[in-house]
Amino acid sequence: MRFLAWTQLFSAAAEAALTWQNVKIGGGGGFVPGIVFHPTTKGVAYARTDIGGLYRLNSDDSWTAITDGITDNDNWHNWGVDALALDPQDANVVYAAVGMYTNDWDPKPGSIIRSSDKGATWKTTALSFKVGGNMPGRGMGERLAVDPANSKILYFGARSGNGLWKSTDSGATFTKVSSFTAVGTFIPDPKDVGGYNGDKQGLAFVTFDSTGGTADGATKRIFVGTADNTTASVYVSEDAGATWNPVKGQPGKYFPHKCVLQPQEKALYLTYSDGSGPYDGTLGAVYRYDLATSTWKDITPVSGSDLYFGFGGLGVDMKKPGTIVIASLNSWWPDAQIFRSTDSGATWSRIWGWSNYPEMNRYYGQSASKAPWIKTGFLDTDTKDLGWMIEALVINPLDSDHWLYSTGLTIFGGHDLTKWDSSHNVTIQSLADGIEEFAVQDLASPPGGSELLAAVGDDSGFTFKDAASLKVSPNTPWMNPIWTTSSSVDYAGTSVKNIIRIGNSAQQAAVSSDGGVTWSNYSGAATTLSGGTVAYSAKGDTVLWSTSSSGVQRSQNQGTFSAASSLPSSAVIASDKQNNTVFYGGSAASFYVSTDTGTSFAKAGSLGSATAVRDIAAHPTKAGEVWVSTDVGIFHSTNYGSSFTQPSTALKSTYQVALGKGSGTTWNIYAFGTGSAGAKLYGSADDGATWTDIQGSQGFGSIDSCKLAGSGNTAGQVYVGTNGRGVFYASGTIKKRSSTFNA
Structure with a gap:
């Protein structure tokens, strides 16, 4: 009987592991230090990256x-x-x-x-x-x-x-x-x-x-x-x-x-x-x-x-x-x-x-049709068309016209290099299609809004308006303002076209009222504020910003930021997605709640033996329902954090937690943590009572640096942001399992 139960458990986990693919940002996105062609066999070449593998x-x-x-x-x-x-x-x-x-x-x-x-x-x-x-x-x-x-x-x-x-x-x-x-x-x-x-x-x-x-x-x-x-x-x-x-x-x-x-x-x-x-x-x-x-x-x-x-x-x-x-x-x-x-x-x-x-005088023509955002976001806005950090430059040993070189942004190259010697004019293209070397800082998927918002390092960030756009390289990065790294992004729960993002340098905060298509500066951002994470109130009138160096700051209606009292520096933050007056916070073993739009915070319900709050996810459509990830697992509250339950102890030492649309009116819970299959990504379709390995054999790197979002619009779809391999996504049904199969 014990053998049968474990066999069924293994089969269920294996059956539920999803098939993963990259969201197509395209164009590379990072530094490629080396490219090597095989000397005698046509078409064989490899590129090595510094944080994204081969x-x-x-x-x-x-x-x-x-x-x-x-x-x-x-x-x-x-x-x-x-x-x-x-x-x-x-x-x-x-x-x-x-x-x-x-x-x-x-x-x-x-x-x-x-x-x-x-x-x-x-x-x-x-x-x-x-x-x-x-x-x-x-x-x-x-x-x-x-x-x-x-x-x-x-x-x-x-x-x-x-x-x-x-x-x-x-x-x-x-x-x-x-x-x-x-x-x-x-x-x-x-x-x-x-x-x-x-x-x-x-x-x-x-x-x-x-x-x-x-x-x-x-x-x-x-x-x-x-x-x-x-x-x-x-x-x-x-x-x-x-x-x-x-x-x-x-x-x-x-x-x-x-x-x-x-x-x-x-x-x-x-x-x-x-x-x-x-x-x-x-x-x-x-x-x-x-x-x-x-x-x-x-x-x-x-x-x-x-x-x-x-x-x-x-x-x-x-x-x-x-x-x-x-x-x-x-x-x-x-x-x-x-x-x-x-x-x-x-x-x-x-x-x-x-x-x-x-x-x-430029003796070349340049294009980025395979990754249009490179042209609109970089080539059209910077003098450095050809790039920087050019360490890899190779000529195909079997084709004198085929050359490739890499920059801190992409791989450029072409197929008419010998024209340099006659007409002194060559065609340069971005030829990094399939390379997704982005370091993802944050993800969000607003229900009824843009399908995916991806804040990334070095290349600002990207908006994918619908499911179909996940397979097409974006036309633009986040621009006007554009900055190097966007460290966090959030949406207003009852007004999902309103988006806020922040960056890693001082005074970098921007808002959008069209789902992340166009942007404008957030006027209240101070010159001392940068980095960290951001939370947007349900109606989009209040911003809570847990900065990297100035503690937790609050602003209303694009006004000046001021310190949020009673919330420790570097606290994890989130907004209730339906109640405009409520924000959540976490630090060490304590969970905090604000009912006055982030002006003040008070300690709320106990998280058992947890000593580290690592992430907070508010339910996208239910006021007062919040999920908290800790060093001892996942906790759940349906009363604004006044009290918590731990639905299961099967998942331990968890990191990011997210909710995504499930079957019918239900919502799936996703979390990185240590469960029956080891330290991986797990999903639950029964409010955290049981957890299934949905990662399978796909590598995401270290789970404590991955970012996570469940789709607010596509049933069973989940997004993982990695530190060097861009954004992965997969979809499927997570089967509910009886406690017999709970590892």
Whole structure:
């Protein structure tokens, strides 16, 4: 009988897991530090992101995410990818070094992951040290490489002083290369001990020279770069890795970023910057190293006052020896610059030049039809059409016209690069369709209003008016005002076209009266207020703002904000969606209620043994009904928080909680927490009495950083905002289960 009950429980959970897909914001949305094409097999290429995992290129220029399945709550750091390598002899094989941070933000060591089926499945080799996919210097590389003469041999250049590592069994195990003693000593800020900028950045790249012959079946000549702005930052082995020496005659200045072999020329091309990237760099250089004569040549395309940036992205044409394309790493004004040479760097041409200052001659046409919001929100409003942080720039080794480069916003590229040499005019498009690298800050789905409001980092936010629009990239981001990061968004429960959003910088508050289509500044926002979360009263006349630095603030009718009394700083807040006078708050073990439109708050009902209120969700259509997520599970009140019940103890240590339209007139409850299937997303169709795993095998990263909203309009639909993979959604019926099946 016990066996039957558990079998039925497992079957019900498995049956209820939903099928997830991305809401299509489109266009990338984040930084792509590296792009790698397979050298001999047409159409095989991958892109690595700093917080969103790996993507595989499709034949229609779109991309498919391939690492979601290894990024559950315990392995969220696998979305940080610090290095990428393909096996030159087997186009099905792909490797990556994964791990998010090398400081204590990420508690786990990194890994080398490997796939023999183009990312459909993965095997993992744990490392004894951390990997920094979202650390400074992440655009250098590639730090991981497969020996072109021997698929079993890989080298990986580590961070944090951990040196060079080698595998001789196709990535199953790695051992440290003791003969390589350089570790890459540069630390961006030595005073930031234990912080983001306080670690050694380590090795910059590994490049095999396939023209130098083999020894015992392995490539003899290997180059390794280090994050050192010293006399030695490029090292070479002439004996398949047995011994290493600094390359003679090297520049001895700046940090090497990219090193690419052109085998027909028997030459290496290297880009340098005086910063390790991706944000810095005010000087730099480009060099060509002749392998036959062991000589260096400075081929930097500009000098003097024209040189106010470093160099990052480097594309080498494998079909046309001597043809290369390089990019400024960071030219913040007026735009990035891209240079092309067809004579090994002896002469260069630019992708834009000054006409009659400040007029510019642009030798390109640019579009973003696959993600229209990029043009309306960025290209049409900023001088930087070409972008910034250009570390990845590649030419398809089998197609000289096909090129891609990445910025902090998107992947650009095109299919007519050789026109640069004839008409000196190329077509550039946003080619990041399928890449959803957005860090989602908040979600909302007003019943009877816009289907989805998504506040995101770096790209402001987006409104999806109806269910059909979830599959189409928006025409605009949140604009007028537009700002970098929107940290929270809320709607007025009885006037759902009224929306408020706030941003991460001072005086960033905006309102909409048409469901988030158009916006205007909230006049009462003070210059000291920023970040945190926002709650809008039911009629939309009062704003409660739990700021990141100034406590909880209140404003009415766009008036000046003032402190909300009796509510602790950094409190969790929410508005009753039907009663305009009621706001809710939570801090530590206490739940608070205001019945005077947020002017004052008083402690309300007990939350049992809870010590941390983490989220509050008011019922969208019922006054006084509120759900509270805590460190011991979910609590429910139907009397404005005067008293609470805990419908079930099956779900523990919960984070965000949300309500969404269920079948008929019912509402589903959704929550991130730890239940029978582990730390996942669960749904309940019986007011929290039983909970079902609806996440299944889909990875959302760490559940304590995910955002959550149930659809107010589409039955059974739920939205999850991730920190690096955009917004996911799924729909389905959550079956009610008897207590027999309650784990």
